[in-house]
Amino acid sequence: MDKGQDQLPSLPVPPLDQTLTRYLESIRPLTSDDEYNRMADAVQQFNQSGQGPSLDQRLRKHAKECEARGTSWLAEWWDDWAYFSHRDSSTFFVNYYFGFQDDPRMPTQTARAALLVSLALEFRQLISNRTLTPDMARNSPFCMNMYRFLFNYSRISGTPTDAAVGFPTEANNHICVVRNGKFYIFETQHIPSKPSSVLSPREIMIQLERIKKMADDDKSSAPAVGILSTGQRDQAAKDRVTLFEAHATNKAHMAKIESSMFVLCLDSTSPSTSEEFSRACWHGDGASRWFDKCFQLIVFANGRAGMNGEHSKMDATPTSRLCRYLIDEAQARTLPDFRGLNAEDLYEIASVLDKPQPLSFVSSSALDRAIANAFAYFRATVDAHEMIPTEFRGYGKGLIKSFKMSPDAYVQMALQLAYYRKHKELVATYESAATRKYRHGRTETARSCSNESKVFCEAMDNPDASLKVRVAACRAAVARHAQYTAWAVDGQAVDRHLLGLRLIRKPDEPIPALFADPVFARTCRWRLSTSQISDDCFIAYGWGEVVPDGYGCAYMVKESELYFCVTSLKLGSKEFGQHIVDALEDMRFTFEEVRKIEKAE
Incomplete structure (x- = not known):
């Protein structure tokens, strides 16, 4: 590399x-x-x-x-001038998206998501151990600096400018998963083992099935904090303060999202037309996203998939290479499944995995108003486009x-x-x-x-x-x-x-x-x-x-x-x-x- x-x-x-x-x-x-x-x-x-x-x-x-x-x-000026001082919504006016070609095997949502996540972990390791081959222009290497920001980075809303924060990769091996506007995290390594080993695609699939069930069974009215990442940046900065003031645990929960490797969105929708698919990758419902994360991997209920990228520290070439790796390698790998496993086998596999942790944000009247206003802005902006x-x-x-x-x-x-x-x-x-x-x-x-x-x-x-x-x-x-x-x-x-x-x-x-x-x-x-x-x-x-x-x-x-x-x-x-x-x-x-x-x- x-x-x-x-x-x-x-x-x-x-x-x-x-x-x-x-x-x-x-x-x-x-x-x-x-x-x-x-x-x-x-x-x-x-x-x-x-x-x-x-x-x-x-x-x-x-x-x-x-x-x-x-x-x-230019580098010391560019991030601030082109991105962090930009006060319009990043969701609509900065972030970009890719829609992946469909997997011809027609996998289930969690099977495709688990395989893509597993491959993303492999790509992250290639960056960590410096074995990823350089991007090339003919016989000359391109600068690979942007790959530093591909994982474990997050944009932070602020006034008068935003900032970006990176988190140590060695200490942050968790993934943030969002479904139905609710956030969860799970570790991607078997922590007790020495050295720690990475979860297999099947084990990741088990964790994702657990999260789906938790999110679908949870009928509580937890605050839809994801929508707060869609607003204009000055407002997003104010809403961040409101979120933290609502309850002491909210700041710790947000730290878990921001320090995660990336966000995986397990959407309950099944976009079919080109416009539906594009809009779902671009903005979705606004709540089941965190648009300030380095990137979001999005997998829909019908097995379709895409990615949404935060632009401030990276242009599209590193993320497009990551996506190419995910798609090509997925075609060469076996999809995870539970065939041949009975309930006892599944229980035994799951028993050695720490249960995914829900990030239970606590609301307040001020936070409820902020979320309602963010939804109003989001819907108006979607409708205007x-x-x-x-x-x-x-x-x-x-x-x-x-x-x-x-x-x-x-x-x-x-x-x-x-x-x-x-x-x-x-x-x-x-x-x-x-x-x-x-x-x-x-x-x-x-x-x-x-x-x-x-x-x-x-x-x-x-x-x-x-x-x-x-x-x-x-x-x-x-x-x-x-x-x-x-x-x-x-x-x-x-x-x-x-x-x-x-x-x-x-x-x-x-x-x-x-x-x-x-x-x-x-x-x-x-x-x-x-x-x-x-x-x-x-x-x-x-x-x-x-x-x-x-x-x-x-x-x-x-x-x-x-x-x-x-x-x-x-x-x-x-x-x-x-x-x-x-x-x-x-x-x-x-x-x-x-x-x-x-x-x-």
Whole structure:
């Protein structure tokens, strides 16, 4: 796991002239002539007045200091700026989810859950003993730092910012299970034995069956504390205090949830449609979750499964690798069952297992009000959202590659065209690009909207533009986006450098005109926020929009199909999804017709 980690380069600070030039180019399709000229003057003033070079010099000094400490110049700012200072609900606007492909053996809920939990314990051990192979980019290892936060971590709500707390893995081998809004924990090791041994899948299944029975038989009105993790962060911080003030044991119970390896949600629902499944993985009922945990493994009554990830300390690559391990290994393992065991055998196995411990939270009138208010916010936010999974089976990366283009950049241009057709304008667009080739690297923004994408969108809807002109425009736009993505992966895009220049400025220094101009804020406001995870083991993937008048658009590029999940505050997500499908069909028609023409010529 540590192979090549000490040779990873530091995240670079790009040349200032380069960043400013690329920034101006990126905003040109989003600005009027007057706005662009004003920003060009502001950029020139920033670069020549001395304030820009001065801030840049201080940023480079900061970068060297961070390099000496073995970290990234951005890492110490990023968690707070991008996540912990974010005051909207993490459930709806930060966390992400994956929906797993179904197990063809159609296992019971507890059988599938037990096997997945057992495999998660194996993966955790690979991290603990440093034998997990590094993620690679061709022959070069990626930074593996984020894997430190995959287990036994929890986000903690606070004011004015949140925090994250990690717990020693050696001392915290319990799992938190939630069902019907009630929380339980059980140890995953046979504690009395020396050395301790890990519970088998069958033993885990016994524990889960016990928890199911306890939760289903418990008719008490215990406080649904899980809903408190769904609120806006300032409110969540207040509710945390209210929870602890209600009774002394509540704080100890919450510590057990937060120090657990992860949360397992044993849902009593059976989602069937794509939207039901996506929503169940995204937010569920709000009560049978703890959204501040590093990740939640979710298994439904019908045996379907998924994962919900907390984003602040990890991007999706570590969790997607974990999920790939769970799904692949599960197919190669035998499902646990109780066949061949009579009641006496089961009793003997269960007798050596400590019974799962219920976390019996105690309520108060103030806590009851907090929970009621949290439910009201949760339901209103769920109702306000459209989440539309769109499965396009017309073609996938196989055909796109035959057009000799980057599949990801091609899909990005389909999204540009879809947005242009629906809203009659272009918009600042975010695509996540990993910078993990650098030490403690996270992400950079690949700006999808470009001068070339504007020409492409206009050509596709111009009846006077020939098919060859449209193909040429698409190729130019795809090539431009592929180039910008390569810059982003290399740490040579604009957004993180500009952020560093803003954060290094002292509060009593004047705000440069470049950053004060409304155009700067508008062209960094991602009304179309996109990201790709392409893995056949997932059949669902998504998250919420990042601005109220925007879309969250997750997508997967597979060999012969494409998947999109469009989320918005009722901007017309279904219509936008249809525009994506139409754009993809139009692009295929255009390329195939030109291919026929060129072949005939």
